[in-house]
Amino acid sequence: MGDVYHILGAGLKQILIIDGVFHGAPSIWHREILEALRAGIIVYGACSMGALRAAELEPFGMIGLGKIFGWYKSGLIEGDDEVALVHGDKESDYLPMTVPLVNVRETLGRMRMERLINANEASLLLKNIRSICYLERTSQAIKNKLNECKFIEGKKDLIFNFFHERLVNLKSLDAVQALKILASDKFSSHSNEASWPIPARDDYYACTRVFFRRLSSPSGQQSKVEDLIKFICKDPESIGHEWHRINTRIFTLLWAESLENPPIEKFIKEYKKKHSETLGIKEIDQWLKVNNMTKAEYITALSQAGLLIWIHSICPSEVGIDFDSHKQFFKGFVEWRKKIKNPLSEAGGQVMIQRLAQTCFHWQWAKQRGIRHNQSIEESINRWENKFLIKNRSQWLATVGISNAQYLQLQNERMTSEFLIEKGPHYFGVNRYCIEEELLVELQMSGRLLQFPTIERNKNEFSK
Numbered sequence: 001m002g003d004v005y006h007i008l009g010a011g012l013k014q015i016l017i018i019d020g021v022f023h024g025a026p027s028i029w030h031r032e033i034l035e036a037l038r039a040g041i042i043v044y045g046a047c048s049m050g051a052l053r054a055a056e057l058e059p060f061g062m063i064g065l066g067k068i069f070g071w072y073k074s075g076l077i078e079g080d081d082e083v084a085l086v087h088g089d090k091e092s093d094y095l096p097m098t099v100p101l102v103n104v105r106e107t108l109g110r111m112r113m114e115r116l117i118n119a120n121e122a123s124l125l126l127k128n129i130r131s132i133c134y135l136e137r138t139s140q141a142i143k144n145k146l147n148e149c150k151f152i153e154g155k156k157d158l159i160f161n162f163f164h165e166r167l168v169n170l171k172s173l174d175a176v177q178a179l180k181i182l183a184s185d186k187f188s189s190h191s192n193e194a195s196w197p198i199p200a201r202d203d204y205y206a207c208t209r210v211f212f213r214r215l216s217s218p219s220g221q222q223s224k225v226e227d228l229i230k231f232i233c234k235d236p237e238s239i240g241h242e243w244h245r246i247n248t249r250i251f252t253l254l255w256a257e258s259l260e261n262p263p264i265e266k267f268i269k270e271y272k273k274k275h276s277e278t279l280g281i282k283e284i285d286q287w288l289k290v291n292n293m294t295k296a297e298y299i300t301a302l303s304q305a306g307l308l309i310w311i312h313s314i315c316p317s318e319v320g321i322d323f324d325s326h327k328q329f330f331k332g333f334v335e336w337r338k339k340i341k342n343p344l345s346e347a348g349g350q351v352m353i354q355r356l357a358q359t360c361f362h363w364q365w366a367k368q369r370g371i372r373h374n375q376s377i378e379e380s381i382n383r384w385e386n387k388f389l390i391k392n393r394s395q396w397l398a399t400v401g402i403s404n405a406q407y408l409q410l411q412n413e414r415m416t417s418e419f420l421i422e423k424g425p426h427y428f429g430v431n432r433y434c435i436e437e438e439l440l441v442e443l444q445m446s447g448r449l450l451q452f453p454t455i456e457r458n459k460n461e462f463s464k
Contacts, residue, residue, distance in 0.1 A: 001026035004036050005212035009292030011285055014042040016182055017050035018175045022080065030057060031205050032212070034198050037061045039294035045069065046178035047171050048083040048100075061194035065181060066174030068102050077102065083171060084134040098137045099167065104129050106170040111162055117155065124151055125159070139164065206434035213440070215292055215449070229436050246438045247421040249308065252358055254430065255365040256307055259319060267313075268306030275305075279447045291444045301445050316360050325406040326356045332400030339399070356410075362417035371428060373412075373419035381411050 004015065015036060020028045033053060036043050037060055045054030046065040054064030055072035064073060071077045082102050088095040108122045117125070128145050129137070143160050146152070152159060211226035233239045256262065281287045288298055316323040330353050337344045344352065366372070390396045397407055425433045443449040 001029045002032065002212040003028060004032040005209060006214045008032075008036060008039060008041075008213060009288065009294050009297075011289035012041055014044065014182070016044045016046065016178060017053060018046055018178065019048040019050065019083075019171075022049070023084075028053065032209070033057055033062060034060055035209055037194070038198050039296045041294075044178065044182065047175040048085075049080070050178075051174065052080055052083065059194065059196040060198055065178045067106075068170060068174050071102070071105075077105075081134040085171075086135055098134065099139060099142060100171055101130060101134070101137070102170050103168060104142075106168040107163060107166070110166070110168055111159070116158060116162065117152070121152060121155075125149065206431070207436050210434065210436045210440055213292060225440060229439065232439070242439055242442070243424070243435060244421055246435060246442065247424050248358060249304075250425050250430075250433045250438065251362045251365060251417070251420050252308065252311060253304060254425070255361040256311060258365075258368075262307060262310060264303070264306040264310045267309045268302050271305045271309055272302055275302075275445070291449055293441075293444050297441065297444075301441055305445070311361070312354055312357070316357050321360060321364060323357075323360065325402055325410065326360060328402050329400060329406070329410055330356060332402060336396070336399050359413045359417040362420050363413040366416050366420060369428070371416070371420070373415045375415050375419065377408070377411065377415070380415050381408075384411065384414075 003020075004017075007015070017028065017033070028049060030053065033043055034057065037057075042063065043057075043061075044063045044065055045051055045057075046069060048068070051064060051066060051069035051072055054062045054069050058064060058073065064070070068077075068083065071082075082105075083100050084098075085096055085100050086098040088097065105126060108117070108126055111117045112119065112122050125146075128149055129142055132141050132145060142163060146156055146160055146163075149156070211224070211229070213225040214222050215225060215228065232242070275281070276284075279287070284298075285295075288295060316326075330349075333352070334344050334349060385393065385396075393407075394404075397404060402410075420428070424435060425431075440449075
């Protein structure tokens with residue numbers, strides 16, 4: 001399990017899965033294959049576990065090759081014990097110790113073709129051999145089982161010799177055929193049209209997908225994304241900052257899902273151009289490969305960035321939200337800061353108006369779902385007023401130019417937004433966003449990921 005995740009962002013256009021381990025280790029996961037299909041990678045399966053997974057995932061777009069795949073697809077065979085094989089370790093060159101049942105089936109078929117046995121005898125032989133546990137289905141175990149079969153008296157030696165000398169290794173034949181097909185100049189890779197949609201991600205799946213990813217340095221050194229994330233999390237201040245920023249963005253995007261066809265194409269193009277110029281990207285495929293990012297992930301990141309840029313460029317009133325009291329609050333706050341000889345900088349003003357808009361969007365999203373914050377309004381307002389050294393609320397509101405009701409509503413929106421950001425999307429049942437995945441994308445798109453090919457580095461670099 002995890003090998004497809006490892007290579008997900010390696011720039012591959014197609015993957016052929018032939019075999020894999022199981023029983024003693026987690027086998028290749030259906031979800032990682034689905035993730036490759038989601039990323040636009042053509043995935044083929046043949047021979048053994050590849051054939052089994054292809055039969056299971058064909059409705060989602062995986063392509064099966066070979067006779068064993070055909071048997072699984074038709075229902076002639078079903079269990080994974082059909083292709084299971086006990087083998088030696090690396091030192092023994094993974095020497096086979098047992099006989100896969102698919103090889104037995106094909107060998108019995110050859111015997112029938114040569115009229116050594118009839119259909120009934122082949123069926124009975126298969127039933128007897130199949131009764132041997134796949135972990136114990138050695139050549140000797142098959143011979144012992146043949147000796148118990150009374151219905152082949154007079155043929156036992158002939159049949160066993162056939163098994164011993166002419167056993168058909170169908171798994172090997174299917175594997176070689178699949179490799180030849182994909183390597184052929186005449187072969188044209190094609191994606192299989194999926195008849196079923198790929199299932200939505202869930203929290204555990206999304207995190208697992210991220211943790212199994214691999215990062216490569218220019219020198220070829222590899223490290224786990226899981227180790228990188230854990231290293232960042234060792235610094236509470238750093239991860240707290242990342243968490244706040246990412247959740248702020250996520251809830252703004254969640255609110256934006258209610259908009260119909262926002263005009264973001266121009267903003268996507270502008271961001272893509274600026275992004276490429278800033279990071280010096282000349283060949284996008286190479287950049288994606290170095291950053292271990294799929295093209296589908298890159299397109300999603302561009303779309304989200306374009307959407308956020310557009311959102312920050314508009315006034316909420318342009319999408320039907322009453323923003324008059326927010327604008328008056330901002331205007332009055334700026335004037336008040338001037339009066340107390342502590343004027344707000346231009347950059348500070350931009351941050352404030354953007355934050356007011358974000359809290360407004362977050363409030364709208366929460367209101368639609370009946371979500372309320374769990375804070376004491378007065379206690380929260382008192383802390384906010386103490387922060388800005390506001391001694392008399394009534395006088396201050398008169399100076400700013402808004403009513404007490406408007407002020408309470410604005411503070412309620414602020415507290416709701418803070419509540420959403422603190423808890424994160426999963427707390428409210430939104431599982432399609434994963435904080436670890438969003439952090440990885442942030443590191444990839446900002447170019448910061450290339451600063452960390454391994455986890456043995458100065459933690460201060462994470463805040464650069």
